[in-house]
Amino acid sequence: MNTITSINELTKDLQPRKFGLRGQLWTTLLVLIVLNGFVSYYFQLKNGLSVTDMSNYVSWGIYISNFVFFVAISLVGSLISAILKLSNAKWSIPLTRIAEIIAVANIMFAGLIIIVDMGRPDRILNLFMYGRIQSPIVWDVLVVMTYLAISILLLYIPLLPDLALLRDKMKDIPKWQHQLYKILSLGWTGTEAQYKILHKSVNGLAIVIIPVALGIHTVTSWLFASTLRGGWNSTNFGPYFVAGAFVVGAAAVISLMYIARRYYKLERYLNEDIFDKMGKLLVMLSLVYTYFTINEYLTPAFKMMEGERSLIQDLFIGGFAPMFWGVQIFGVIIPVFVMLFRKGRKPLPLFIVANMVIVGAWFKRYLIVIPTLFHPYLPAIKQNGVPSAIHYFPTWHEWSITIASLAGSMLIITILFRYLPFISMWEIAEEQHIELDPIIPAVEKSKN
Template identity: 55%
Template sequence: MSSNKIITDLLPQKFGKTGLIWTAILILLCLNGLYCYIKQIRFGLGVTGLRDYASWGIYISNFVFFVAISLVGSLITAIFRLTGVEWRTPLTRISEIIAVSAILFASLIIIVDMGRPDRFWHLFVYSRLQSPIMWDVIVITTYLTLSVLFLYFPLLADIPILIKNSKPGSAIQKFYKFIGAFWKGTAEQFRISENAVKTISVMIIPIALAIHTVTSWLFATTYRPGWDSTNFGAYFVSGAFLVGAGGVVVAMYVFRRAYQLEAYITDKHFNNMSKVVVMLALLYLYFNVNEYLVPAFKMKKAEEHHLHSLFTGEFSLLFWSAIILGMIVPVIVLLFPKGRKPFPAFIMGLLVVVGAWFKRFLIVTPTMLSPFLPMHDVPESYKHYTPTWEEWSITIGSLAGTLLIITIFTRLFPIIPIHETIEEMEHSKPEKHEAN
């Protein structure tokens, strides 16, 4: 495949009719979420379904989900790069933009959950390093910074190609020249960029593990049934890697179909990523067994209500659906070669991602409704949690915002690295010649 062919195939394309409709829908969902957030600021958290007992709801569930799926950047780009996985190239930028957009909205949804946005400033003015909340702020800020750099440095090599192939004097060409003003494409710059990416790859892995471990400590250091666990760090991290891998599989299929990238995102990539999903799903299942079997075996009085609500009670349908459809079914389907084809793998990836979101909901809500002291002399509404229209609108708006960032990014930049792909193709030519 020639360099010109690769450039033509991978250059960002203008939105067609479908793309414009998709973008318009995302913008409307974001605006609806913004309207509901303004309403929440005006009238307070009383517009939500949050009450004295269920003081955390789908905002926190959404936060944990965003933090989880953001770990895909370190999984695909950092770990695969450091271990020399050769087929990672078409997936790196996909995983990086998912990571950046997800961790950005994780930061925003926490501000939404605070009720008054000025309280975010209080985290810095009145912060205490003894608090796990401040640990979370520190690691999220660090991870966001590293993720942006991880996205930006490999993108520099594609900037001259984008400038050359954009309309002279256009706004988009000026934008490319601005963000890559210092990049001359010299051998020394490539060497520095490569060393920077390797350094960030090493740095981002412990930060990625820390961000979800610290998030789990926000729960585990709170003395409540279902959260009083030393298993939470590994439980959260394994689940994060699973949803991240599932998210990449979904994105691979969407970009492959939308931009006709069958020659670059091949069946081999779906086959390999499906195997990764199986491994991570089995690992997460193992930690789920640990998380629920031990307290179920002991059946302490405080844990009894919580476990019954999950296994046979109010949340049982959601719980077993998340376990079976979000973990067990994908493992069974993806174990077979036909299940690792693009479309079945895409469906299994969707199940993993949707199941993961509801799994985070199940980590938060049932525990809040199972306090150590029984609920007496309180309104019936305090014993249940049902998100209001405003909560759902803000949550859906945040999810739409994440997708909007990814959508706009693919309109401006190639979703598969052009320079790396050309370099990879050129290196593979001598090997093919020798094999012949």
Template identity: 45%
Template sequence: MDTADFLRNERERILWKSITENTWRYYLWLGLLISAILWGVYAYSTQLRHGLIVTGLRDQVPWGVYITNFVFFIGISHAGTLISSILRLTGAGWRQPVTRLAEAITVASLFVGGLIPIIDMGRPDRLANIIIHGRIQSNLVWDLIGIGTYFTGSLLFFWLLMVPDVAILRDYFPNPGKVRKWLYSVLALGFSNKPEQHKILEKANHVMTIVILPLAVSVHTVVAWLFAMSLRPGWNSSIFGPYFVVGAIFSGIAAAILAMAVYRWCYGLQCYIEPLHFRNLGYLLLTMTLIYMYFNVNEYLTIGYKMTEADSHLVRDLFTGRFSRMFWSVQAIGVIMPTLILGLILGIKFLRERFIVQGTVFASVLILFGAWVKRYVIIVPTLSNPFLPTERGLPLEWINYQPTWVEWSVTVAAIAAFLLIYTLISKFFPIVSIWETREAEANSSVTEEKSSSWKIANCKSIKSIIIILLMLNIFGTSSLEAAKAENLAPKQTNINISSKNSVNASSESITEIIAVLSNPQGVTIPDIPVKFSVKVQFGELTLGSFLTNDKGEAKVILRDRRLGKYLLTAVFKGDDDYMPAETTAEVDFGNRPAPALPVEGVLIGSKPALVVALPFLAFYGSCWVVFFYCLGWLVIIKMRNCKSD
């Protein structure tokens, strides 16, 4: 049987065409995404060479756009979990055309979201320390285990549900290359459409459906605990776990609706993705919007009513201060407007019949925009309001976070990477499940009205939305350099470096670095800028430029936790009177101090606390047991070896 005979109807031919045929628009889209990713790689390489100083992150505000992206991507990963798991468990018959679209969002967003904390670390080589020296009491270890387990489970869930379709591609894909042929053969796991194989695969999928749902809830709860386990104002809340879970489901449904609309328009899948699907997901989205609105009110009403001294600075900043525009924009654009739009579209029959697709898509765009900004509002304002009294006398620029071009470039690259992964998934595998839609057609008759044709007005609306999204992702930077005056007769200069370590009254280790600028006769030169930098593993870490004093000394004082010996460079770039000078010397920043751990404590200590470790490891350990059972025993062993009657 060839491909033409295998495809049963016109809509399957349309779906098959979306995999086998590529247009110039597809390659242009890939080129744009790859270009954005390469620009982000360049920005990240700049960060690796010079350190986090090229970002807006500082000691007082160590989290910013990067962690906002992390929480956002982990949040929208709930699209696949919710739509696929819950709809399968409840037996929703209309789910088949949209489940794989949602499951692909989960895989792509978890892959990108899991990499962002490594970028935020500044020193990715230290990631191994979390594994080697991590303690089970640490929230970071919880995140590492939870997200790793969730990604593995989601990938396995996505794969097992796709096995019958991969077998179809293996047998009927026209002229596959060596890579495709090998890929489909491996991923098909020997599936040959036998009744016993279907039965075993259904059992594995059912088990994974049950396990993946609580796993997803636990992961975003653990992400919320990164904030809630602290005592900082705005984060010290017991509702952050369910609050983050609801917000994740809320944004995940919006992401799924937007993906449905884009693929419906790009590949002509109106015969699969009907207004019925937008309507049903719209009802679900409206429900989650109302629940999310409740959590928003509950979050700020409780802290605003008590108005403790620690919370008062944050509340005033959010309601009437420097973050007020962003805060109220989130509430208006990301919560109130989508609620009104969805309520009108779903509640009025005239609007529901004519604008259900446009209305739900527009509301989803607003929700996704608001969801990202909301994560930013949760993170940055709290860190920008000093928690300790000693922090309140710091210069404003130390606690006033402003993202730089590096952070925005990496953000655009992360979005492009997500879209690239999603695009490639849809080109290697059917974005709508063939075997599930066939099964649904065989088991029941059509219960909903046939989808009306896609109107020109609808196309224009969604095209406009996509253009707006692309424009928001475009980021341009420009720089101006001042022209240097011609150096007529500069004098020769020398630089010498020295350092000394000391401990102040607060037992704080201080390293003072002194660079002396002088002429060959030994006469020191005052009021000259000297730039300091430290040689690190990934390049140079700039410490800043400092003017020499009357003695020709440029001093930089370091109070961070830098330990060991480093090569430090002092550079004078030269001016009209003096020639450039540069020198490098090894500076000892001191030995690592002994760890100062509390004598007693449940969550903090030198040894794992059983009250924390046992439940945590038991839950995620049982998830891994289920993964091995489904993939190893049911699929690889039983399904591959079963024989038909």
């Protein structure tokens, strides 16, 4: 980064660029997947949740586990732009915007996918008309909306100086795009007073978002932990969810920063050192998470109480065992092992293991939600002496809607990447002590 000398050079490097063929294909693919999801959702609206494989026993499926996944991944916004920022970790500055973009895109889809799971989405306003504050769902609605609001602010407010830069520096862009930057930059001129307010509000938000972030995932864990069911009836769930969320969020940042670096040739900003540090961070987070995993399963497995026993057996040695151990081995153990080595924390290997962590995390949410529902307290009803099978395998509708939601969040990230600088230009400039003044048009400057 030491070689950057002027704001012009910085802007030139980091300003949004037109997509090439690969970018366009990628965007088209995402749009198609999302459209396909809409078609499936249309049929679900028409025919009800009977298009899913959910049943009276397995009454929650991948819509809910996917919801938990979205909430989890969105937590990274608070990790990078609040926790690391407040602890003065300067190396993470180029990552704050990427983290906030991930947070906003995913928390939005957390809200959407939970509507998809509702039997009566047309009655969503009942939550506000008849909301009962005793219900953890109402807590979740409140805290998710708060987190979305703060995350949008944490994305938007630090964007102001950058939007002004784009407004002033980007010449060969369509008029609407220029207009967009002009409107969104809210007449930012870059005075000292403005920067003072900016720093103050971002610091304030960074402090506020930490408890809210812990809140979204703790409350989400309580949707399960507040029930009496084996496997969910756990006091460990809050911190377990939070720890797991930081893991998948950090992995998502790594994955995205690798793509940004390769695609935009940003080796100067997203250098190997940042990858190395993110790798170390992910190792630490994974180890904390492993601690909670052991804590979650060891004691019930030791006691094998009725009500937990059949579930534990199902996870450890039964039908869910391949997925359970697969998640531990490919989603935690191998990635951690790779990342322990300096070579493993180079961009490409780190990118690969980060994606393994993300996929593992998705299936881990599946393992949290679904197997418990296979083990009710009362035995399955027997028909002519044969117990009726409790089954669940997501239908095509469920898969296509779920995949569409994942593609949708990637599409939002893609669009934001296309039109916004995904590395905060002014923060880099500030860090590197590059003079920002020349960007301010002379007329406006004289006004101040």
